[in-house]
Amino acid sequence: MILKRNSPFLIPAIVLGIYMIYSLGPIFWLVLSSLKSRQDLFTLPPKLFFTPDLSGYEAVFGIGAAKDSAAAIGLVQSLYNSIIVSIAGTALATILGTLAGYACSRFRFVGRDDFMFFALSTRMIPPTAVLVFYHVMFAKMGLSDTVSGLIIVTTFINLGLATWIMKGFFDGVPTAVESIAKVNGYSRFYAFRKFVLPMVRGGIAATAGFCFIFAWNEFAFSSILSTTKAKTLPVRLSSAMGSTGIEWTQICAAGVVLIVPVAIFFYLIRRHILMGMTFGVLGKAGH
């Protein structure tokens, strides 16, 4: 693209260029900072070229020099918790959401619209409001600070979204599929399992991708409902502020560790992003 004065590309290029610096600069800066040593982090003017230092990552994964330090052990445990909670929560939300989404797409039952609104509300409620109750409930049921408690909450935060997106994907499958199956003597469930489900495989994958990202990023619920053992990585990150100040090297490294899986999943489901971010209302045709 050659830019001349008065070129019709000049203003768009400037606008998009500035926005790109605003949008991607911070991510670049985070990655760069995560590779800096403690000294390099605070030098002025900031260094663009420096000897990479992996001490932040060592602390997150509990390897190298940070193998036995107390801080590192906490980070590794929380990384492990994050992985378990996100995967289990994603699997449950996707399975339940797929079933509910199918029912909402195919069956006219009393209160269907109310049910859909109810499901949507999970995405709308302010976490702190329901947390006041969860906190009491979890304490009574012995779920406070347990991984299983967090899995329940993680399932819940994604369930409405999964139901809505999957309904959108099932809406895209002609009802003739089941009618033909029925004519051929197959049961409804058989038709669902053998014909309809394979047709929405991509949709299930996209749903799982979104659920995983939101589960992985979740902070508010986990921060109140886990105190020590069950802390997830974002929660552990928020408590990395010791009395000696914030451990920026560890925070930046943990930040990168938190965003890498998200970036990968996001890349895989990028075609469905419009659908995923609008509960499947927009962007139905895959794009």
Added chain:
Amino acid sequence: MSNTPQMPRELSDRVLCGIFIMPTLGVLLLMVAYPFISLLYYSSLSFSVLRPLVPARDMGLLNYELLLTDPDLWQRFIFTGKFVFLTVTVQFILGITVAYYLQRDFRARDFIFTLFMLPMMLCPIVVGFLWRYMFNSEWGIVNVIIAAFGGTKLDWLGVADNAIIAVVIADAWMWTPFVILLATAAFRGIPKNLHEAASIDGVSAAYRFFRITLPLSMPILLIALLLRLIDAFKQYDLFFALTGGGPGAETMTVSFEVGKIAFKYFYTGQASALAVILLIIIVGLSMVFVRYLNNVGKEQ
């Protein structure tokens, strides 16, 4: 019961529907309906989750009265309103502008579009800390850049007026992509021949944008607006990591305040009352959203 041959199959449809819906309905009842009813009940009590042995006292509506006559709480509502208004405005101006310039075909456009979407998928806690790191008054990159251009370094997070700007910059950084996403979808839905006809008639680009593009994009942009309003209203993570509600309590939102009353002071009864108020506001906004969605869905 009946001897008609179709009966078993119809029944099995209904049973299947029930089996498919029940687990999700169960989770929703347990995690939304039950809490809501319990919160209504709790909000009439004075008790603390920290002292389960102290019997709860019945307060009637006193918790609500105490909250609504508390000038500090009104301050939180005013701040929340300011924040929501500013961040949503910035997101829409930026988002629509960027989407507008992304309409034109150029090399790597789809790639750039995908990259632009990334911030909204990131962990809000990481985003909060990242901006806190960049807004540091001594060595933060934002001040370094300001100083490099000859400006004076600002105490971003220590002064109330700067702190709200800092939060808006961070929140808009994260959520402008959402507006770009929906605006792009809206712009693409406008029939090409409308633009062609207008440009043949010699209508200026600005006129075309304000008279054709924007009005025709309204249905989708309104969806974006409602979602952004709701999300900005309940924003919690970003404040937690970026300002912690400070300086003082200057950037404390209502949703943050609930957390503070409930999990710092442990006034569970009073926190429940505020939670109920918050939920009513959100349910109201959501109902507008859903009614609107249904209308858009029918048109398409």
